[in-house]
Amino acid sequence: MGTLLLEAAAEAGLLIEAMCGGKGTCGSCLMETGVPGDGTSVANREPHLVYGCREQVQTDLVVTPLETGIGERRRIVTGTSYLLRQTAELATDELHPLCRKVQLEVPPPSIELSQSDGERLVRALKQSEDVEDVGVDLETLRQLPDALRVDGGLVEATFWDEPANHRLLRLGQGEGYRLGVACDLGTSTVVLKLFDLVSGKTLGVASDYNRQVRSGAD
Incomplete structure (x- = not known):
């Protein structure tokens, strides 16, 4: 054989x-x-x-x-730069990513506001984004004391914005970019697009053959 x-x-x-x-x-x-x-x-x-x-x-x-x-593979490879030039920008009001970053101002504890760091952070997020229940995992709670005291309570919160499943994922001071990836997983091709989630601009496009095609269309 x-x-x-x-x-x-x-x-x-x-x-x-x-x-x-x-x-x-x-x-x-x-x-x-x-x-x-x-x-x-x-x-x-x-x-x-x-x-x-x-x-x-x-x-x-x-x-x-x-x-x-x-033939299709050849079109994909030669078309990558063309896609990058021709892809239209997304309007900012069309951007609804499930994972978002927001700037929050968390007030310090006081006699009138005798709550923990976690409670005050969640309260600030609810007021800013009009969400109900917000989950906070242990790793994020461990970041809280330092994050809230670096810049007088100003903090950037990354949270999962899914209905009925809002969760805080990370805390920071506003560093870095806000990027998102869209994936089109097709029968014969896979296309990835990298977006700036603030401006809606397409930063890059990559495409390749879906390796499963040698096993059949389905």
Whole structure:
């Protein structure tokens, strides 16, 4: 037994579609070889044209994949910079990320406000963002004493803004960027876009072949 041409191509870094899942019926993995096939040639009419998902090889071989299987990959690779130039900016009122950063001013404890650091922080977040219950994990609670006293109670809170599941994730002093990633996971391609969540600008686009395509469309 040898190695399937489709698998050999994948090991060499060339992903070729096999939309039928290796049944040899869709023709998307057709390859042209310099020698006759082993019986899986296309209807025995084209001895040098074989299905990559069916042809076994046992030695080094030079093959040429047809455009049907690799054309989309070529469009993806050459289109990356085009996408980066042409993608429109998002309007700021269209940005509704589940994870957000907000600037808070947490008042110091007093006789009138005799609450813990955690209670005062959650109170400030509720007043600022109009949320109800807010969960705080142990790691965030450990950050509280120092974070609230670095700049007189001014703190940047990163929180998970999902209805009925608001949670504080991190505290800081406003350093860094506010970025988000959108992922389009398709049958044959995967596209990632990096956004500035303040301005709505697209900072970068990356795309690649979905490696599952060699196993079938589904």
